[in-house]
Amino acid sequence: MSTRLEKKMEARRQAGRKALFIYITAGATGLEETAETVLEAEKAGADVIELGLPFSDPMADGPVIQAASVSALRNGMTTEKELELVRKLRTRTDIPLIGMGYINPMLHYGFEQYARDFRAAGLDGLIVPDVPHEESAELRAACEKAGLHYAEFITPGTTEARMEKTCAGATGFIYCVSNNGVTGVKSVDYSVIGKVCDRARRLTNTPLAVGFGIGSPEAAVEAAKHADAVICGSAVVSRLQEGKKEEAFALIHDMREALDAAYGKENA
Amino acid sequence: MKKGRFGAYGGQYVPEIVMPALEELEAAYAKYKEDPDFQKEFAYYLKEYAGRPTRLYYAEQLTKHYGRAKIFLKREDLLHTGAHKINNALGQALLAKRMGKKRIVAETGAGQHGVASATVAALFGMECHVFMGALDVERQKLNVFRMKLLGAKVIPVSSGTGTLKDATSEAIRYWATNIEDTHYIIGSAVGPHPYPTIVRDFQSVIGAEIRSQMAERGLGTPDYLLACVGGGSNAIGTFYEFRGDKDVKKIGIEAGGRGSRPIDNAKTLSGSGEPGVLHGAYSYLLQDEDGQVVEAYSISAGLDYPGVGPEHSYFKDEGIVTYDSVTDDEALAAFQRLSRVEGIIPALESSHALAYLEKLMPKTSPDETVVVCLSGRGDKDVAMVAKALGEEIE
Numbered sequence: 001m002s003t004r005l006e007k008k009m010e011a012r013r014q015a016g017r018k019a020l021f022i023y024i025t026a027g028a029t030g031l032e033e034t035a036e037t038v039l040e041a042e043k044a045g046a047d048v049i050e051l052g053l054p055f056s057d058p059m060a061d062g063p064v065i066q067a068a069s070v071s072a073l074r075n076g077m078t079t080e081k082e083l084e085l086v087r088k089l090r091t092r093t094d095i096p097l098i099g100m101g102y103i104n105p106m107l108h109y110g111f112e113q114y115a116r117d118f119r120a121a122g123l124d125g126l127i128v129p130d131v132p133h134e135e136s137a138e139l140r141a142a143c144e145k146a147g148l149h150y151a152e153f154i155t156p157g158t159t160e161a162r163m164e165k166t167c168a169g170a171t172g173f174i175y176c177v178s179n180n181g182v183t184g185v186k187s188v189d190y191s192v193i194g195k196v197c198d199r200a201r202r203l204t205n206t207p208l209a210v211g212f213g214i215g216s217p218e219a220a221v222e223a224a225k226h227a228d229a230v231i232c233g234s235a236v237v238s239r240l241q242e243g244k245k246e247e248a249f250a251l252i253h254d255m256r257e258a259l260d261a262a263y264g265k266e267n268a
Numbered sequence: 269m270k271k272g273r274f275g276a277y278g279g280q281y282v283p284e285i286v287m288p289a290l291e292e293l294e295a296a297y298a299k300y301k302e303d304p305d306f307q308k309e310f311a312y313y314l315k316e317y318a319g320r321p322t323r324l325y326y327a328e329q330l331t332k333h334y335g336r337a338k339i340f341l342k343r344e345d346l347l348h349t350g351a352h353k354i355n356n357a358l359g360q361a362l363l364a365k366r367m368g369k370k371r372i373v374a375e376t377g378a379g380q381h382g383v384a385s386a387t388v389a390a391l392f393g394m395e396c397h398v399f400m401g402a403l404d405v406e407r408q409k410l411n412v413f414r415m416k417l418l419g420a421k422v423i424p425v426s427s428g429t430g431t432l433k434d435a436t437s438e439a440i441r442y443w444a445t446n447i448e449d450t451h452y453i454i455g456s457a458v459g460p461h462p463y464p465t466i467v468r469d470f471q472s473v474i475g476a477e478i479r480s481q482m483a484e485r486g487l488g489t490p491d492y493l494l495a496c497v498g499g500g501s502n503a504i505g506t507f508y509e510f511r512g513d514k515d516v517k518k519i520g521i522e523a524g525g526r527g528s529r530p531i532d533n534a535k536t537l538s539g540s541g542e543p544g545v546l547h548g549a550y551s552y553l554l555q556d557e558d559g560q561v562v563e564a565y566s567i568s569a570g571l572d573y574p575g576v577g578p579e580h581s582y583f584k585d586e587g588i589v590t591y592d593s594v595t596d597d598e599a600l601a602a603f604q605r606l607s608r609v610e611g612i613i614p615a616l617e618s619s620h621a622l623a624y625l626e627k628l629m630p631k632t633s634p635d636e637t638v639v640v641c642l643s644g645r646g647d648k649d650v651a652m653v654a655k656a657l658g659e660e661i662e
Contacts, residue, residue: 056560057546059437060283060444066427078558103281104545108559130281130545153284157447162287177285179445 005096005124005149005172008047009207009228016264018224020045020256021209023100023233025052025068026085027077029240035088037240042095044249045256050127050231053082053101060129064234068241079109083121090122098151098172100127103139111139115146125149125172133166140169151175154200156192163196167204174200176227178212188213194226201226216251217258224259272461274582280460282548286440289447294462296367301469306362310470313358317391318348320355320473324481324639329609334625337491337632341612341642342478344502349384351615351644352474352502357384357453359470361392364451371395371450375439377404377432377498378570378617379411380644381455386420388453396420399439402430404569411648432498432573433561436547456499457577460548464504464577471505478639479509487637492628493518495641496620497591498534498571500580502643507589508579517590519628520580521620523566524593530554534564536576537584537591551578567596567656568616568649594623600656602626603646615644616652 002010012019022041026034038049054072058065086097099118106114106128115126125148131139133152143150149172154163156179167174178193190210197208210223211231220230232255239248272278280290300306314320323343331339344352357374364372372389374396376382382398389396398415402424405412415422424430425438436459443452457467475493482490493510495503497520510516525533530540536552544553546561554562554574566572583589594602599616602623607613614622621640632638646653654661 057433057437059440059547060285062441063427070427073560102545104553104555104561105559107544108542108555108557129283130548132280132282132284132287134287135279135281155285155288157285157288159288166284177283 003124003149003172004094005048005098008096009173012047013207013228018259018263019047019209019229020220020252020259021048021050021211021229021231022046022236022252023050023052023231024240025054025065025072025237026082027054027072027075028068028237031075031077031081034085035092038089039093040245040249041252042093044252046095046252048096048098048229050098050100050233051086053099053105055102055105058102062234064238064241068237071241079105083117086118086121086123096124097122098125098127098149099123100129102130103128106139111142112145115142115148119146119148123148125151127151127175129153133162149173153177154196156196158196163200164203167200167206170204170206173207173209173229174204176200176208176210178210178214178223190223190225197226217254220255221258221262224263230259274579275585277543277549277551277578277581278461278464279550280548281545281550282440282460283444285444285447289443290460290462292367296363297462297466300363300366306366310359310362313362314355314473318354318358319346321477322346324478327610330606333609334629336629336634337636337638339625340490340637340639342474342506342639343642344474345612345614345618345642345645349380349387350647351380351384352471352505353381353384353455354387355473355505356455356467356470356501357381357388360451360453360466361388361394364394364453365392367451369449369451371397371446372453373397373399373439373442373450374453374455375399375432375435376455377401377435377573378568379404379408379415379648380570382420382422383411383414383418385453386415386418389420390418397442398422399425399435399442401432401435402426404431404435407569407652408648431563433546433575440547456501457504457579458499458547458549458575464549464579467501468504468508468579471501472508474502474505474641475507475509478506482637489513489516490639491515491517491636492632492638494521494621494624494628494638496521496571496617496643497537497576497580498523498573498617499575500577502641504577504579506641507583511583511588518588519624520589520591521624522591522593523568523571523620524595524598525565525567526596530562532565533593534566534572534574535593536564536574537580538593541576543581546575549578551581552576552584567599567652568620570615570617571620592624594620598623598626600653603649603653612642613646613650614642615646616649618643619646
């Protein structure tokens with residue numbers, strides 16, 4: 001039985017289209033508002049939502065998402081409230097929801113319980129950027145047991161040997177980091193990650209999603225060339241944080257249009 | 269033990285982008301650790317440039333003051349740049365040089381490690397970027413200017429609450445973005461493997477010297493070893509040599525700050541810390557009920573870190589080292605006491621270890637010995653202490 005995420009990715013792939021993942025920090029613009037934001041993002045053209053689960057020390061994130069995390073925590077975001085948010089969203093949408101959070105809150109809650117509770121709430125997968133493959137066994141096992149996808153990472157610096165390990169057990173999608181850096185970096189040469197994606201493609205059938213530094217429709221098209229999906233975070237989050245919601249949704253819409261124009265909407 | 273672990277603690281909880289750099293560092297360190305040329309060069313700079321070995325000073329006046337065990341001070345404060353941080357900075361800069369890196373990035377709390385990093389970068393002709401919490405930039409203006417004089421770029425970090433932990437995250441981010449030509453000199457025995465091991469090895473000269481200096485005096489091993497613990501680099505450097513000596517009582521002193529709530533102190537091991545992950549390692553951590561990291565507090569900018577080096581967590585669980593704390597006020601009193609009694613102005617960090625003598629000394633006897641690691645000198649803290657004592661000096 002395939003999952004919500006697998007179904008969505010398979011449908012996109014069969015249509016020759018690229019999927020668009022949009023990152024939204026849970027609670028960053030107010031605890032009540034996130035659900036509406038997610039639904040609007042879906043309406044604007046997002047295929048998958050990456051729900052940012054705020055952490056006090058988000059090592060892999062750039063200034064925009066760091067600031068959004070701080071806002072979310074100040075707004076009173078907690079693991080319990082994240083669960084509530086997912087439950088609430090599940091009554092209103094079937095869009096794949098992938099949580100992106102850091103290990104410590106998960107560890108504190110207990111991996112198995114965490115995976116089980118979020119799966120029960122309706123989450124489809126987890127991305128944990130401060131856990132490299134070597135440290136992931138326990139968390140991966142907990143996700144697997146609960147039925148959550150666990151995203152592995154590859155980067156331009158990932159060696160062949162590491163790539164074989166990470167790709168071997170990957171399900172759902174593989175997070176391909178476009179550059180050596182943190183989220184929100186501008187002007188990236190996507191040909192570098194493109195080559196990495198091509199290498200990964202030979203090792204796995206799991207969809208590849210490119211993220212980091214994708215802030216415009218042009219960048220999305222460019223980044224999608226060698227992948228199945230692109231992930232846009234900081235560009236959307238910064239607009240949301242500045243209160244420019246319409247601009248954020250317009251950006252999602254423009255990315256959707258650009259991706260579909262470039263990658264065969266007519267075949268859909 | 270698993271690779272990069274001290275018991276259950278340690279590990280490599282970093283983004284995938286950082287992994288190749290850690291692997292590169294691990295391989296380079298494994299190679300140079302055994303390389304006599306590297307060790308010779310390191311020893312040369314420790315001696316000729318930094319001023320090792322540091323004195324093990326018999327603090328006769330302080331001993332008289334308490335009238336109990338003999339007190340010795342391991343004078344890391346007499347090193348070039350005024351603190352033990354130079355030991356590690358020199359070792360890592362030499363490592364970076366051999367790895368072909370052109371730039372040093374470092375985080376700093378009190379500014380001592382930033383100054384040490386800027387110093388070695390100047391010495392070896394490398395570019396240096398120092399990330400420092402905006403609040404610390406304010407608290408430690410003198411060290412900020414020192415770093416600038418040495419040619420380093422000081423970058424204030426205002427994310428989070430603008431202290432050491434935020435500066436550390438930012439330094440890691442910068443490193444992740446510039447991994448090819450940059451080496452990150454972490455300043456304490458914290459962070460992902462292999463850093464806690466590298467920093468410990470470069471600092472363990474402290475304990476090794478204590479052992480031989482005590483032996484030279486015919487005093488055998490010390491009965492007590494005291495060192496302050498923030499991230500824990502001077503403490504691990506002091507204790508490591510004696511980890512197998514059961515009759516050497518090793519006590520790490522944390523910052524008890526201004527109260528018992530987690531946000532009012534930095535009692536990671538001696539207070540309410542629980543194991544968790546921060547800055548790449550699994551170790552004791554001050555955190556809330558949701559696993560969010562709590563801001564630690566101390567009057568000392570070098571101790572207000574909510575985490576601690578993973579080897580200390582292991583030493584705590586195994587009972588190899590005991591961890592306790594003293595308050596801001598007790599540290600301030602010790603700062604003044606050593607100044608008056610011995611004519612030595614200690615760093616506020618080291619003052620925490622000295623303050624513990626108040627608790628310890630009544631339990632000791634005149635035939636015993638106590639060695640305190642005087643990790644740094646107090647010049648940098650004079651303005652802060654004046655303010656705390658209500659003196660106007662500006």
